[in-house]
Amino acid sequence: MKYATIVGSRHITSQEFVTLREVATKLCYRGYILRSGAADGADSTINHLCDVEIILPWNGFNGFKHNGKRVWALEFLPSVTLAEERAKSIHPRPDLLTPTTLKFHTRNIYQIIGPNGAAGVKSDIVVYCSDEDITGEPTGGTRTAVMYARELGIETFNIRNKGFDADELITRILGRIEANREIASK
Numbered sequence: 001m002k003y004a005t006i007v008g009s010r011h012i013t014s015q016e017f018v019t020l021r022e023v024a025t026k027l028c029y030r031g032y033i034l035r036s037g038a039a040d041g042a043d044s045t046i047n048h049l050c051d052v053e054i055i056l057p058w059n060g061f062n063g064f065k066h067n068g069k070r071v072w073a074l075e076f077l078p079s080v081t082l083a084e085e086r087a088k089s090i091h092p093r094p095d096l097l098t099p100t101t102l103k104f105h106t107r108n109i110y111q112i113i114g115p116n117g118a119a120g121v122k123s124d125i126v127v128y129c130s131d132e133d134i135t136g137e138p139t140g141g142t143r144t145a146v147m148y149a150r151e152l153g154i155e156t157f158n159i160r161n162k163g164f165d166a167d168e169l170i171t172r173i174l175g176r177i178e179a180n181r182e183i184a185s186k
Contacts, residue, residue: 003053003121004032004173005111007145008042008129008160016129019159020045022166023127023173030174035111035123037104038064038071042129042142055110057103072115074107079117083109090147101141108145112152123149124177126156127169155180 004027006020024034024046035053036043038061046052052070059066059073066073074080087105088094097105114120126149130138138146138158146156155176157169 001121002030002032003035003114003123005035005123005126005145005149006042006046006128007036007108007111007126008142009131009140010039010041010043012041012129016042016159017045019166019169020127020129021048023159023169024049026166026170027125027173030170032124035114037107037111038062053114055107055115057100057107072110074103074110077110077115077117078119080106083117086148087144090144090151092143104141105144108141109148111145112149112154122152123154125173126154127173128156128158129160130158131160132158153180 006024020042028034028049028051033051033053034046034049036046038054038056054064054071056064056066056071056073059075064071066076083106084102087102087109088097091097091105113122126146128138128142128146130140130142132138137143149156157173
């Protein structure tokens with residue numbers, strides 16, 4: 001199976017929404033199972049597709065219910081304590097995480113590795129929409145998912161302020177995935 005994670009800000013422009021939705025649809029047509037977290041904004045661009053894994057910070061988040069097929073709630077996932085520790089280690093100020101915000105960041109870990117946790121299959125690519133700080137790292141909760149993906153060697157693409165159209169971005173994404181597979185096979 002091939003997996004792609006679509007994450008980002010809850011506050012996206014209409015053009016960013018259209019671009020993410022087109023990218024998600026095109027990846028789905030190319031056989032990718034998409035992952036996201038049911039938040040408003042960037043995450044919501046995949047909800048219309050069939051081949052998705054939606055990871056919830058808790059059952060009932062944004063009206064989604066755990067069913068173990070398409071939607072998974074954190075409380076039903078394996079190794080949540082390990083994922084929480086990973087999220088804390090990535091967060092720049094873990095001392096400021098409340099129990100609720102820790103659930104959001106932990107959910108972001110599973111958006112990268114899927115509902116089976118460490119026994120699952122990591123995403124091949126992460127497409128996101130987020131502001132970045134001066135070092136090029138995404139800001140907000142998106143940062144956890146993107147930094148974890150980068151630690152795992154997963155390509156990440158930020159569409160914000162880049163002027164990508166969906167076809168151009170898909171070409172770049174698929175080219176990078178193939179190049180990474182060739183390198184890994186050597």
